[in-house]
Amino acid sequence: DQQVKQNSPSLSVQEGRISILNCDYTNSMFDYFLWYKKYPAEGPTFLISISSIKDKNEDGRFTVFLNKSAKHLSLHIVPSQPGDSAVYFCAAKYSGAGSYQLTFGKGTKLSVIP
Amino acid sequence: NAGVTQTPKFRILKIGQSMTLQCTQDMNHNYMYWYRQDPGMGLKLIYYSVGAGITDKGEVPNGYNVSRSTTEDFPLRLELAAPSQTSVYFCASSYRRNQETQYFGPGTRLLVL
Numbered sequence: 561d562q563q564v565k566q567n568s569p570s571l572s573v574q575e576g577r578i579s580i581l582n583c584d585y586t587n588s589m590f591d592y593f594l595w596y597k598k599y600p601a602e603g604p605t606f607l608i609s610i611s612s613i614k615d616k617n618e619d620g621r622f623t624v625f626l627n628k629s630a631k632h633l634s635l636h637i638v639p640s641q642p643g644d645s646a647v648y649f650c651a652a653k654y655s656g657a658g659s660y661q662l663t664f665g666k667g668t669k670l671s672v673i674p
Numbered sequence: 675n676a677g678v679t680q681t682p683k684f685r686i687l688k689i690g691q692s693m694t695l696q697c698t699q700d701m702n703h704n705y706m707y708w709y710r711q712d713p714g715m716g717l718k719l720i721y722y723s724v725g726a727g728i729t730d731k732g733e734v735p736n737g738y739n740v741s742r743s744t745t746e747d748f749p750l751r752l753e754l755a756a757p758s759q760t761s762v763y764f765c766a767s768s769y770r771r772n773q774e775t776q777y778f779g780p781g782t783r784l785l786v787l
Binding site: 601 | 715
């Protein structure tokens, strides 16, 4: 049973436009959420995170929105650039003491077209 | 400063063979992790370590063993390889427990035939 779902395997966006990547979760215990970016033949790199006490976190061109009642989060990239073309993973965790477990979604492949 | 290095980059194993995936970090991080990523899926935690001599199971530990004799090295051992272990294996390290501080290696692609 997938606890973190990224229902769009791929997304294509024109350069300069907004990219919106979506993620849904089912486990109510999750209270911390992260987005990772992965290029081919490389390991993932951390992009941005959000705690369940917030509904928005912004870092430059990247903003993550959290809707706890809907168990939904989204990553907005504005403006999108060709270098943003990568696979984006949503991940969730329960941040209690001793917890090291991250649950990942399957990823969304973003293609930014010049 | 190389970060997290993994060897080999790619390996083909026959069913029943054994191998060790190497992981080394030069950032003096206490926390180290092993993940696997199956085709079209997200990463799953296999084992982790919070310091030299201390390891613990993650979500999918069956068929694997780890050891942590030094801060720098965290090898992953596959005993009796099975086709279900065909995957890409990522090692990561962090200086705090928070996953935001994790640095990932480039991965080892393993094919078990």
